[in-house]
Amino acid sequence: MRARLRLNETVPLLSLGLIGLFGWGFVTLAGEVLDGETFGFDRAILLALRMPGDLSNPIGPSWMEESARDITGLGGHVILTLITVSALAYLVMTGRRHAAMLVLVAIGGGMILSALLKLGFDRPRPDLVPHGARVYTASFPSGHAMLSAATYLTLGALLARVHAERAVKLFFLGVAVALTILIGASRVYLGVHWPSDVLAGWCGGAAWAGFCQYVALLLQRKGKVEPPAIGSAAGAAVTTP
Template sequence: MHALLSPAGRLWLRLRLNEIGPLLSLAGCGLFAWLFIVLADEVFEGETHAIDSTILLALRNPDNLADPIGPRWLEETARDITGLGGYTILTLVTVSVTICLLMAGKRGAAILLAVAVIGGTLLSTGLKIGFERPRPELVPHATQVYTASFPSGHAMLSAVTYLTLGALLARVQQRRRIKAFVMGLAVVTTLLVGVSRIYLGVHWPSDVLGGWAVGAAWASLCWFVALQLQRRGQVEKPGETSSPP
């Protein structure tokens, strides 16, 4: 198809393709930020309490609210999955991948990942302090918690970390099938972490939805910035290195 286009036509097509990524990332940031604002307003007004309570109670044995529904192995699995969104695991993953990127000469990508995760952590902490929503006491917690409830830090930071990692890995792949698998894995992991927080009774469902929304908004914003820096040569393009390995 490219061979049928004039040089001017090929240039126009290339520019159009280069604009799709920034436009999609900026649109995603706006959409998810708007969803978070709407949800936060509903939470602040107490409009989500009824549906939050219904969902939490539906996930517990009515004869023993300390017992989540399902076999014992499911509860243990939920604890394992929720650990994927904990500070320890996310810090280990972020530091390991950052070092790997630096060793590969991709300094720009390493800085992008570190800034995205650290910035997301600070944002999550600030939002928790700002809203100061108590943890649900409707059912006993099946794991320990130490911070405020809204938005879910596990849901938010897993979205920030895994979606950013997924995007970075997808950049270096040429086949669309592999790109789709990598991003799909990042999304599924993020969703499972959030669902595990609800199942274990440590978050209201609206906390998790809020965490997903603001986490996805932050990840989209970081990716938009990365694409702009890539255009200026401050972040490596796929296959490039900032220094000889």
């Protein structure tokens, strides 16, 4: 019981710490971008990922560029919407309507926040190298990086809380983090984002996901949101106040 109490005290504090850390990272990057201090860093990385003498050709074999396009699609609005709708349908069918609403607010809110930030900063896309994918919006922050962080980290945390086994928890969280990193990295590799766009997207998405998880913990303690695993020992072990 003491271990459970310590866990219930530590997790919210850890969530707040991560929110502050990633929020600070986003604000710092945004300030440096506005002042033009990231251009040298951005330029060096973009050029390092291109073949010398042929900036239209990314480094590595041809299959790597095609793989990057496949990976970057996992952070697109269509794929993220399909994943979100599937998760919502699962939660509703298993009687967790309040949890479904929280997931909808977390992911939908992340999409709205990303769009507003892009409109506010209105940073042009990189023009140093040809783009390896079509783009339609402003550059900062990276929508793919931010939305993949908000979506996959939110769902990864939800799945992790369903299971009591630490190895399973780490697996779900590890997959969520790996997907987020790969999607963001693919945007830089394809030349459609400055590296600072992606870093800011990761920070913004992680801060937003952390905030939503913190709210979920508070609401679960008050009984306003269903525990991740209703009636299971795993859910009770994690959510018992």
